[in-house]
Amino acid sequence: MASSVLQRRDYRLPVIALLTWVQILFTIASPLVGGVVSLGGLTVLLVGWSRFGTRVGYRHFVVFWLVALVGVGATLAHDSLRNPPELRGIDSAGDHELLVVNENTLTPGDRFVAIRILHADGQSTPRVRATLFVDPSPERIPPGTLLQVTGSVVSTSALDAKAWRVFASEFSVFQESSWWQAGADRMREAFLERSLAQGGDGGALLPGLALGDTTGVSESLEADMRKVSLAHLVAVSGANCALVVGIAVAITALFGGGVRMRLVVGVVTLAGFVLLVTPEPSVIRAAVMATIALGAIAWGRPGAGIAVLSLTVWVLLLADPWRAVEFAFVLSVAATAGIVLGLRPMAGALTRVMPVWLAWWVALPLVAQLAVQPIIVLLRPTLPLYAIPANVLAAPFVPAVTVSGLVGSVSEPWWPWLSQQSAAIGWWPSTAIAAIARATARAPVTELPWFPGLAGVLAAAVLSSVVWWAIWRGRMVFAGVGAIIVITATVVASSAPQIVARLARPAQWQVAQCDVGQGDALAVRTSQGVLFIDTGDDEQLLRQCLMVLGINRVEWLLLTHFDRDHVGQSAVFHGRVGTVLTGPTDNSEDVSRLADLSRAGATIRPVRAGESLDLGDYTLNILWPGSQTLSEPGNDSSLVVWLEPHHTAGVSMLALGDLGERAQSILRSRLPESPLDVVKVSHHGSANQSAALYQELGASIGLIGVGADNSYGHPAPAVTSLLESLGAHVLRSDQRGTLTLHRGVTGVIELWSERDG
Known part of the structure; x- marks a missing residue:
């Protein structure tokens, strides 16, 4: 049975894989529900055995369900490994001493990395998956390095692939990584340096395309690639693995190697490639699938793609x-399944309207995009209109980039000249891909809004199904009309809340707080244009807020500091801002972010305490930081600004960035003696506040930008209680959504918000 299942398009293995996946999802969401569904389904099947048991198909389904039940047992067993006794209660309070090993390279400037927890407070743990959050790393740390970490530990939800988050107050290298992991990392680093030396977007993108190393890729290029669905190219995937293994096997065959020799060479090459690019989810999937396929070929039983994929899954x-x-794993499986099942029939259908070679060229990105779009909307609820054209144009350049990256990395220790030439050659196709991303991302209407969540998944699935069925049936006109109908209905329905909010919000708004999740984003409307303070780190929510407020361009963008929850979506303002006001930068990533804004047409203006800017009917006073800061760039070096209206109809506001208690205490002496209406509470309402400062301010309104059910405990109950005791009306973005303030005709500040608090 096993050989026949692998040798033809047999759907027994796909059914088993799908049932296993479904039962695992139920069990992860709730072990009780998973158990009820699994055992209840088995009971129904066994009861039906008396009536349908003689039917071969029914017996098969019973066997499939029994095999899938193994997934439930594996999930329950793995759950005990995710939450071992040594970690229970560890997230209650205080710092802990941990010994962890990083799974990926921690590069300078990185703020988090995937880890395995090996020891917690002196007790061994079963290599629990977690994410380590650190201050920007000053050095490069290869995978496999043992790190001694002091910090707090927080458990995640059951649906998070990594069970814990570790927030390090300090960490150090306990033991260097193995020679082979360190050696592979040195190859990656050397090729990165050679690529960056080539200059431009091509040099920055080359290591990402070839090795998955996006260290040098600018925020703006990353954003452009996401808009046109080219971001998958910087995640090493099955295509890269297949190309590398295919070349190795072909060379072996060329020199007379037999089938078994090709198998050995293929597996060894694959293992080396995985080591070089690090075992990301898509790489693991591709590697296991390639190994199974190679083994089946070596034993004279070549397998059908869908069967090999299903067994791998x-x-x-x-x-x-x-x-x-x-x-990452789900997207990899979906894209591969779409290609394996749909490439040939899609290409055949397209040959009715285009040449054969073009049909195959277009079919590959088309079936992959149709397969993954219902999943992508969970991450980015938009519909990329240029995804297919961009991928069709970029496809011819990908093999050259992969080969040049592999040759350049491997040859570096033994033949630097070859490595240099490989980087120089790879620069050309890499530059072409970057140019395609830049050009298509700047085309009119690159994306359409889409439903978030399950509604978006269902709508995208309907769209994919309509397009696929219509093309397959040769009804191209129906495909176009059907797609337009589904897209139009979804766009109108998904945009309806923002349209209604825009119609409902006061036309005379003066100050606004955007709901951007766990982050800050404020807007102030002046007689000379809009001042926008910070951007948050959720592009979709930021764009929705801009739509509600009717903002197409801002005159000034003030970046208080460079934490992602404050500047992560600065790319949204490319070509839409006149002057960027900024405090001290921290690293090359911050400098690159400002350079991207500058290239998009903005004037970059660093500011310090004591400066003032005329905004027409407002004066923007910079109160912090001075020439001598308390710390390195970061929270306590946030820009603090006082917006002073020139008339009584204006709204005065103090925006505190993420300033901590010590800095707030010093700031008290710098406050102007002017009445204050609104204070933007520091650091999302964290507990690190100066009560004396807020008492002196006497603001009637406290704005807090915060994400619902965030893991940081923001805002701290003590802070909201303090503000309320001082007579301030606390307005939280997680409760109110986007909100606006304006002074009414009676002189009272009036509030409008998307939701009632």
């Missing part, structure tokens, strides 16, 4: 059931 899910909720 089943094995990997049993090894770690939480891969079922890991987006």
